[in-house]
Amino acid sequence: MDLGEKPFRAKQLATHYFTHLTSDPQAMTDLPAATRDVLAETLFPPLLEKARVLEADGGTTVKTLWHLFDGAKVESVLMRYPHRSTLCVSSQAGCGMACPFCATGQLGLTRNLSTAEIVEQVRSAARSLADGEIPGGPARLNNLVFMGMGEPLANYKAVMGTVRTLVAKEPEGLGMSARNVTVSTVGLVPAMRKLADEGIPVTLALSLHAPDDELRSELVPINTRWSVDEALDAARHYFEVTGRRVSIEYALIRDMNDHAWRADLLGDKLNARGRGWVHVNPIPLNPTPGSIWTASDPAVEAEFVARLREHGIPTTIRDTRGSDIDGACGQLAAEEE
Ligand code: SAH
Numbered sequence: 608m609d610l611g612e613k614p615f616r617a618k619q620l621a622t623h624y625f626t627h628l629t630s631d632p633q634a635m636t637d638l639p640a641a642t643r644d645v646l647a648e649t650l651f652p653p654l655l656e657k658a659r660v661l662e663a664d665g666g667t668t669v670k671t672l673w674h675l676f677d678g679a680k681v682e683s684v685l686m687r688y689p690h691r692s693t694l695c696v697s698s699q700a701g702c703g704m705a706c707p708f709c710a711t712g713q714l715g716l717t718r719n720l721s722t723a724e725i726v727e728q729v730r731s732a733a734r735s736l737a738d739g740e741i742p743g744g745p746a747r748l749n750n751l752v753f754m755g756m757g758e759p760l761a762n763y764k765a766v767m768g769t770v771r772t773l774v775a776k777e778p779e780g781l782g783m784s785a786r787n788v789t790v791s792t793v794g795l796v797p798a799m800r801k802l803a804d805e806g807i808p809v810t811l812a813l814s815l816h817a818p819d820d821e822l823r824s825e826l827v828p829i830n831t832r833w834s835v836d837e838a839l840d841a842a843r844h845y846f847e848v849t850g851r852r853v854s855i856e857y858a859l860i861r862d863m864n865d866h867a868w869r870a871d872l873l874g875d876k877l878n879a880r881g882r883g884w885v886h887v888n889p890i891p892l893n894p895t896p897g898s899i900w901t902a903s904d905p906a907v908e909a910e911f912v913a914r915l916r917e918h919g920i921p922t923t924i925r926d927t928r929g930s931d932i933d934g935a936c937g938q939l940a941a942e943e944e
Pocket of ligand 1 (some may be wrong): 688753757791793812813891894938
């Protein structure tokens, strides 16, 4: 597109977007007033419309429902902690992976998001932190997790475009550290291997949820295509190529996958692939509407964690912030009354 502008305008506009975190033409006072609107409207069309905002934890957890230009809906969740802040973004409207315990999985896939639609979720959150809108004073966005709606590796190009933008130095990007970006996947093995070769050492999370194929194929249907062993081999490969320790996500579902023998089997399968390459994040299941499943008993959860640690596997329970506003893991469903 030729807008008849001098090349230096591109840097000015990038600086507004990535450094000042704004796409508002009125704020771009270093541009001639006559061209501000035209440039901003052409280059920064409104991509996300804030439809609803829900807060929890005294305003330090904020879930935003976005309407996209075509009526598709997605959500993102910002979580501020004392010394860091994390944004959970959506990479797809809905999801095609159909995991039965996940609210988004029940929706089916509407469509992939574009890089710009994902980046705009990030810019918006970074801006509200910078503006001091989140209690605790102005802050920076430190961590980004692709754990909102969608399967990021099923929208590979747009997700990688986002990652490149996040880690690019200002003003070409947000200047985030790759290690603070987490891509979470159901285990799309070829895409995991491709990601390893990108030369951008993001953190990889594998949503395993069961160490045996029989149960995993029920909980994560894509397991019938790529088995537990294939997914774990690809995770180990990711560690070998990038040096980044991989996270294994494991939603603990009462009487479903929380048995001590499954913790032992998981420990054995991880250790069979070496030491020090992986850690496990058990997540108490966040119940979704209509599901008969619920979180494990605390004593069972504790036993599961203890068993993994006995195998020498670093294990930390993931927090379930935002569950009261349906903003916790697996609860994003972009419903509206
Ligand atoms: N498609 C990606 C990102 C999805 S959400 C993936 O599956 O990894 C991020 C995490 O939340 C995944 O580990 C997912 O399995 C988990 N999750 C989904 N539903 C959940 C629920 N109801 N309770 C707890 N965790 C859930």
